[in-house]
Structure formats: structure tokens, C-alpha cells
Amino acid sequence: MYEEKASNYCHCRLCQKAIGAPVAVFTWVPTENFKFSKGQPKRYASSDKGDRLFCGDCGTPVGFDTKGPVIGVTVPTLDNPECFAPQQHIFVSSRQPWFKDNDGLPHLKEGPDSDSI
Template sequence: MRTEHGHCFCGAIAATFTGDPFWICFDHDDDCRRAIGGPMTIWIGYSHDQVTFSRGQPQTFSKTRGVVRQFCGKCGTSIAYTDEGLPGEIYVCIGFMDAPERFPPQAHGFWRQRLPFIKMDDGLARVDAYTRRRTAPLGRPDL
């Protein structure tokens, strides 16, 4: 069974991920860009039962209704987010992973919100909103 590991910049938080992620996606929306502090990120989708924090516990913050972001309270590393509209799922920031090269994205989310100088010729689907079906109208960075 596939096992992956991740840790924050200072090492205070570490996690183990068991099994294959169900979704990997570039994200270009403004909410995530501000939260991450970069021009875009890649989110890796796991179910909650696939993730075990082996050292430390993330701090949480919520600005967007229904979305809770996790980060290291010591060094600020973005770790993951959960979304009430995607129950049972957790999306891990690729920068938290020990081997980010093992997580090739499958699509681009919020393509319309990408920064104008971002040019990508990867042939992946470009979606102007969420790339996953959500069950609640919460946390809409496109509105």
C-alpha cells in the first residue's frame, strides 16, 4: 500500500498518508493564493481516514465560510484545508509533502482566476470553478 509523508518547514508538524490520493489539482483561486502566499498551489485530496498526524497538531484558521485551513503555528507552513461542501475529505498542500514530485496534477481549478503571466502548456483540463462536486454553497472564491 502506498505510504507518503509530509512535514512543515520547522519540523514541528509531521503526517503520514496511507493509500492513493483520490484527486490532485492545480488551484489558481485568489483565496488560496492569499492563504498560501504563492501564485497558485497544488492540492492533494485524501479522505480523513488516510491522514495521521504523527508529530504535532496544526493550528486552524477560517475566513471563508465552511472552509478551515490548517497550518503550522510555529513556522506558518500551509498544511491542508477542509471544506464543509466536501465532507470527509482533506486537501493537503503539495509544499507539505516530502516527495512532491510523486503527485502529478490532473486538472486546473479556477483557471479564470490565474495570474495573467501564468502560462502552462500541460494539456490538463482547465475548469473555471471547483473541480470537485460540492454538496453545499459554501466557500465560493469565484463569487
């Protein structure tokens, strides 16, 4: 399960398409403890896993609502993104072959409940 305050690089195809980049960076927080400071985002049901959240004015992706106990917030959109350094790469089975990293962080083939590779 996604842990509170856990941040990660997500390489899944859904994130790649939603963010328009080879990797997205999310931090996961309890849904009940999270509020947007200004307005409410628009929603797009991108999969059976949840809704993509984005700014209705500019289109910036701002999160992923699991419709469960946690919400994923795109780290670069936070006021202090430096406080949420990723701790792992997830869904590397979908990583673009030309995208390389050498940060030494754990790589999970699929999601947080999967085995490291």
C-alpha cells in the same frame, strides 16, 4: 466532488492569498484516513468552505479542511511530493493573467464539479 488521490493546481483567490503564490497544489484524501505525522496544525476559518491549516511554529500552509469527507493537503509539504502530480487546474477564472502554463492539463473554470473550459 473532490476525488480521493486527485491532485490539482488551484488558482482561486483564497489559495493565492493563503499560500502567497499564484497557484497552490493540493491532493485530496479522505479525512478519516489522514493524520499529521507530527503535532497538529493551527486553523484559520478562511471561508464558509472550510479551514486553512498551517504550522503553528513556522507558518507553512499544510492543508485545507473541508469539514467534510476529504481534506486537501499541500503537496509540496508531503514527504514524497513527486507521487502526487496534479491532474488538472481548478478555479482558472481567478488565475492571474500573467501566470501561464503549457502542461496540457484540463482547466476548470471553477471547482471540480464545474465544466472544463
